[in-house]
Amino acid sequence: MAVDAPEVTAEQLRDQTLAWLHEQLPPGWIEAIDSDDRERWGEMRAAIDYDDWCTRLGEAGYATPTWPQEYGAGLSLTPGQAKHVNDVLNHYKAPRPFNIIGIGMGGPTIITWGTEEQKHKFLRGLATNEEIWCQLFSEPGAGSDVAGLSTRAVRDGDEWIVTGQKVWTTVAHIARYGMLVARTNPDVPKHKGLSYFVLDMQAPGVDVRPLVQITGDAEFNEVFMEEVRIPDSMRVGPEGEGWRVAVTTLMNERVALSGAGSLGGEAVGGSALDRLLTRHADVTDPRMRQRLAQAYIENRLIRLNNQRAADRRKSGAEAGPEGSITKLMQAEYNQRLQKLAIDLEGARGMAWEGRELRLAGTEERGMAWMTAESDASRDIARGFLRAQANTIEGGTSNVMRNILGERVLGLPKEPDSSRELPWKDVPRSA
Secondary structure, three states, X not given: OOOOOOOOOHHHHHHHHHHHHHHHOOOOHHHHHHOOOHHHHHHHHHHOOHHHHHHHHHHOOOOOOOOOHHHOXXXXXXXXXXXXXXXXXXXXXXXXXXXXXXXXXXXXXXXXXXXXXXXHHHHHHHHXXXXXXXXXXXXXXXXXXXXXXXXXXXXXXXXXXXXXXEOOOOOOOOOOEEEEEEEOOOOOEOOOOEEEEEEEOOOOOEEEEEEOOOOOOOXXXXXXXXXXXXXXXXXXXXXXXXXXXXXXXXXXXXXXXXXXXXXXXOOEOOEOHHHHHHHOOOOXXXXXXXXXXXXHHHHHHHHHHHHHHHHHHHOOOOOOOOHHHHHHHHHHHHHHHHHHHHHHHHHHHOOOOOOOOOOOOOHHHHOOOOOOHHHHHXXXXXXXXXXXXXXXXXXXXXXXXXXXXXXXXXXXXXXXOOOOOEHHHOOOOO
């Protein structure tokens, strides 16, 4: 859909988006949502060809409406205009791509730092969900201190030879590309000797090994790289400026993990907070009722903070450290919410019957889980177990508090005696 961004009105955007959904969604989908016929909508949702849908959504520009239209992946809308598009998509429960890392973090980084060739090469595949991306930052010896990483990239003509290990890499087992930060100069301080690459996850020398979680899923992985060759054309940003590029990724990560497109926040066993309120509308225990009220209040506060950040981006500002506010709030809120959901279930939250837990990393992860009473209890239990990672993934809560203290409140930086030393001279464990 061609959009003249400066001229189009909010009403036109909503009408155009709704017209497109009428053409592309299965017949009866819009009517089922309008009449709140969840059973009918659920049947159609289960029958939709997810891969085909994501391709059509991405090609039409609706998966990433703020991305530049000239790269075949967006509508060139401002964030304020995109809100009207997303409001319609959300209201009619249009399936979204399972590519939160690629769309939420990889795409914005390529748009900010990538060459024209890289934008044409990568953005469309991200928007259509055809190329899943992962993030290769954390290492066993450099988790919270990402700049202290030791994965090495050595220049060899027009290529780089990379050797090292990454860990806690979400969806690496299904990813086509990975956002890799590696050390290209060990003779300068740790923040200055890094470069940023897009790694072909199918390249020789890349070994992905799953890490099984307490839920039984395997979302995370460790990735080993043994003399992997990366063309210099896959380097993003200037050589040695990888930290600056990585900060762009990290700032967008906070938004992706805490904003409207996040996988956490108000999710409870795959359903929204209002589903939890409906499920336990008849609860009489005053303590439980107070906890439900508190959850509602916190949910509203997070939504208002998201709106404040969205308004800031409408003015043209890039994602900044304020994203850490919602990341911190939402991670801890979701853990409290999941604990509340378990407590409200009583004995049903401790055990269940039914099918085994599915491996994460497929399109099924984005589909509704609540298909029967036993499944509902099981998925609430799973949600509680999964939430334990919220305060670790995407930056620990301690790191978020440091970012907020230093970059939002202006407090002194955390003492770091290694900041100005050449990386090779920084003491580290064997």
